[in-house]
Amino acid sequence: MTEALRSAARRMGRAGLVRPRHEARLLAARVLGCAPDRLIAGNGRPFDAGQAERFERLVDRRLSGEPMAYILGEREFWSLRFTVEPGVLVPRPDSETLVEAALERVAERGGPLRLLDLGTGSGCLLLSLLNEWPDARGLGVDLSAAALAVAAANARSLGLRERARWRLGAWSSGLQGPFDLIVSNPPYIASSAIASLAPDVRSFEPAGALDGGPDGLDAYRAIAPDLGRILAPAGWAVLEVGAGQADDVAALLGAAGLEAIGTRRDLAGIPRAVVARSAA
Ligand SMILES: C[S@@+](CC[C@H](N)C(=O)[O-])C[C@H]1O[C@@H](n2cnc3c(N)ncnc32)[C@H](O)[C@@H]1O
Structure with missing residues (x-):
């Protein structure tokens, strides 16, 4: 050997x-x-x-060029083991910044937290948060049925099945809320930059999880206007952004009536999570 x-x-x-x-x-x-x-x-x-x-x-x-995570069928995120397979984005360490930001900002509100994860993929964000908050319940939404199947399998293997639900759909369309916390890591790569991504990402990871339209901000433009409707009073939104997008995304959230509270940087020092709050 x-x-x-x-x-x-x-x-x-x-x-x-x-x-x-x-x-x-x-x-x-x-x-x-x-x-x-x-x-x-x-x-x-x-x-x-x-x-x-x-x-x-x-x-x-x-x-x-196939990513190790697809070959091994798993990737660690927030010290939990997530199954991944082609068709589902491999969870990235950068996205742990959203979990940190959510844990830092969202205090218990007297009752169990109601969480929503828009574009849940493997379920890594929602399930990591449910694992941290034993009383919380959550809904993960994705346009990809393949992703939801993996997310549901992850919920089972992590012992979180009872508190997680999954919905096939486009962002918050058809949802009623209210949610105390909404997290999302939407596609945010500008279409013109997709061709210059590393070959393992470009050739193996799902385009629908990466391509954010001409300037990378299409998903935020779709998500932001509806957040006020489905957030509970004084509820939190924590959105992942690409390098250099934080100000634009904070402006979109502000235009949608949310108060942009700040950003949290990833380990490379890049503002990676934009945090906003709905009116009390
Ligand atoms: C960047 S991936 C994030 C996956 C996972 N949340 C993570 O952090 O690893 C974006 C996810 O959004 C989903 N998505 C793309 N467009 C969508 C839409 N219009 N509505 C719901 N989900 C969408 C993709 O299928 C993909 O799973």
Whole structure:
């Protein structure tokens, strides 16, 4: 196995992958059905024929640019394990900024919180928040049935099924509310920038989760005007934004009658979450 690992890491490095040894070990651990740290502890035995073939298949998928999260079928977010598969955006560490912002701003209101996640994808935002607030209940909306199936599976595996509901639809259309907190990480890449995204993102992740229209702001223009209607009095909205979009999104929220309260930066120092509040 050690030689197969070395060879895979060499090929993955030559292909320009940034952490070839680490990724090769993760793939080998998947084939052997063990934790990667068990592998590091030293398993010098060769793969058997079946394992060698399965390992090479996984390495080939990675060499073709497929994201590790799709190959492994999972990604960690907010220290929870989320199933992901093609058709669903891979949760990003940047989006944990929304969870931090929500936890910082939203105090318990005397009753269980009612949460809404617009464009829920894998359900990572809604389910992370439900996991933090044991009395909260929430609804995740998405235009993609494939995404909702994954979100529902994640709710089951995280033991949150009883408190999460899912709805196929366009943003808040048809919803009544009221919600105490609305989170959303909508598509926000300008259409013209899609072609210059990293190939693994561009070729493998769903375009409907990325493309935000000519200036990247289409989804905010669709979402913002309805927030006041479905937010509870003094309810919170926390929206993820791309680099340089925070002021424009705060202005859209202001024009919709919400008070833009501030932003929260991600680990790179980029304003990543815009926080706003409805009238009391
Ligand atoms: C950037 S992804 C975010 C996924 C997940 N919330 C996350 O943070 O990883 C945007 C999501 O919005 C969904 N979406 C796009 N247009 C939509 C619409 N008009 N109504 C509802 N959901 C939409 C996409 O299918 C995708 O799952």
